[in-house]
Amino acid sequence: MQMEILAQYFPLFQEAAVLTVKLGLAGIALALLIGVICAAVQHFQVPVLRRIAAIYVEVSRNTPLLVQLFFIYYGLPKIGIPTNPYLCGVVGLAFLGGSYMAEAFRSGLEAVPVIQTESAESLGMNRAQTMRYIIFPQALSVSVPALIANIIFLLKETSVFSAVSIMDLMFTAKDLIGMHYNTTESLFLLVIFYLMILLPVSIAGSILERRLRYAGFGA
Amino acid sequence: MAFLEAEQLFKTFHTANGDVEALKGVSFSVKKGQIYGVIGLSGAGKSTLVRCINLLERPDKGRILLEDHDMTALTDAELRKERQSIGMIFQHFNLLMQRNVLDNVCLPMEIAGISKKDARKKALEYLEAVGLANKAHAFPVQLSGGQKQRVAIARVLAGKPKLILCDEATSALDPETTGTILHLLQEINKKHQITMVVITHEMRVIEELCDEVAVLESGRIVESGLVSKVFNDPQSEAAKRLLLVRQTQDILKGTGE
Ligand SMILES: Nc1ncnc2c1ncn2[C@@H]1O[C@H](COP(=O)(O)OP(=O)(O)O)[C@@H](O)[C@H]1O
Numbered sequence A: 001m002q003m004e005i006l007a008q009y010f011p012l013f014q015e016a017a018v019l020t021v022k023l024g025l026a027g028i029a030l031a032l033l034i035g036v037i038c039a040a041v042q043h044f045q046v047p048v049l050r051r052i053a054a055i056y057v058e059v060s061r062n063t064p065l066l067v068q069l070f071f072i073y074y075g076l077p078k079i080g081i082p083t084n085p086y087l088c089g090v091v092g093l094a095f096l097g098g099s100y101m102a103e104a105f106r107s108g109l110e111a112v113p114v115i116q117t118e119s120a121e122s123l124g125m126n127r128a129q130t131m132r133y134i135i136f137p138q139a140l141s142v143s144v145p146a147l148i149a150n151i152i153f154l155l156k157e158t159s160v161f162s163a164v165s166i167m168d169l170m171f172t173a174k175d176l177i178g179m180h181y182n183t184t185e186s187l188f189l190l191v192i193f194y195l196m197i198l199l200p201v202s203i204a205g206s207i208l209e210r211r212l213r214y215a216g217f218g219a
Numbered sequence B: 001m002a003f004l005e006a007e008q009l010f011k012t013f014h015t016a017n018g019d020v021e022a023l024k025g026v027s028f029s030v031k032k033g034q035i036y037g038v039i040g041l042s043g044a045g046k047s048t049l050v051r052c053i054n055l056l057e058r059p060d061k062g063r064i065l066l067e068d069h070d071m072t073a074l075t076d077a078e079l080r081k082e083r084q085s086i087g088m089i090f091q092h093f094n095l096l097m098q099r100n101v102l103d104n105v106c107l108p109m110e111i112a113g114i115s116k117k118d119a120r121k122k123a124l125e126y127l128e129a130v131g132l133a134n135k136a137h138a139f140p141v142q143l144s145g146g147q148k149q150r151v152a153i154a155r156v157l158a159g160k161p162k163l164i165l166c167d168e169a170t171s172a173l174d175p176e177t178t179g180t181i182l183h184l185l186q187e188i189n190k191k192h193q194i195t196m197v198v199i200t201h202e203m204r205v206i207e208e209l210c211d212e213v214a215v216l217e218s219g220r221i222v223e224s225g226l227v228s229k230v231f232n233d234p235q236s237e238a239a240k241r242l243l244l245v246r247q248t249q250d251i252l253k254g255t256g257e
């Protein structure tokens, strides 16, 4: 492995990492939003919408991200919706992640016993207050481990972005290997950069989980 | 004059396995300042009954009169306001684990619009009243079952209730702690003249706490009256059976009378 090649490639990977993180975060933020909405619609059994949410969850969970990306990238312009690689990456990630987030939120909501709602109502709280002060905080603390696992999963999934010509880490590595055959250096940097993105998330996640260990019910 | 009156309450649950008639025409009346007990075996319909009183569960038929106001006729908003004066204590204490004791007591007050400062001051007073002022900053996990129930009682007192409903409030506690919680409830009843409806499957709770008792079996009140009368001279099969359960327990504990 040659140091000067590592030094030469470093800025390229750095740039790609920033792009990966930006698109990843945007996709994850949207996925969280979709997840909250789907989970709420299903948990509170909103007519019609809960069926739509259920179908979406099944489609999203049972198709690979690569297929979803191709569909958005090549499919949407055919029906008149213009698309670009970045938008496509973010939307694809959100489409995939939304269902995983929905399931995480839903298991949290389901873990809060009905008696908690009754207890809050017996104290004179209305539905919105019960949700905000009682159900949601407790559901969230149950959901956190699953949400963190999903975030890590989605950040890793960004590695298929290169398929729709987004110059992310994977794309950069493949590109450099193709041009200069510096396979070792390129792959080494690829691993290092993914670790630099994912390790802090993992560590922050474990700390958060430990702090939420107090979560429990019926006490 | 009756303070609380239940009139011909009916409640049927429609489940996948068919209908469950939980209440089949339950009526009783409670005088102001009284501690009224309802005893029955598991599945008798006690929890359904107590939840119908503050309308957590709407009865299919029948009325709840609280100081002559028909609770079943209230709108949701009116009902929520009324509920603030009806405290409820559960078997599991339903505290928020992520908040400390003081914040648990403060939350309903703050939501009701009391300023944070006033809420804290009052909460400390009520924690003092239940003997837990020194645990204000502890988290629920750091408390024993009895202490958690005291926090729940302080939280209820903070709503200045005129009626307190207890659903198996001591069933998760050991006998000794049960004694201290029953004592506390009695003290609250005497000091603040708060009327109570106490639901339990334990004879002891009725004997130590209640003035009058109703025996509930399969959704019907089969016997009611003064505690001394019902327990000394039970008429119904259900009351006799409850008495037998208690005697057996006493013998097993080696304290048979
Ligand atoms: N939400 C519900 N849905 C269906 N059945 C219920 C529900 N709540 C209570 N029941 C049924 O009603 C009956 C009375 O229950 P409950 O009031 O909890 O009795 P208890 O508190 O005396 O043990 C039981 O048969 C129970 O299964």
Ligand SMILES: [Mg+2]
Pocket (backbone or CB within 6 Å): B046, B047, B048, B168
């Ligand atoms: Mg019960």
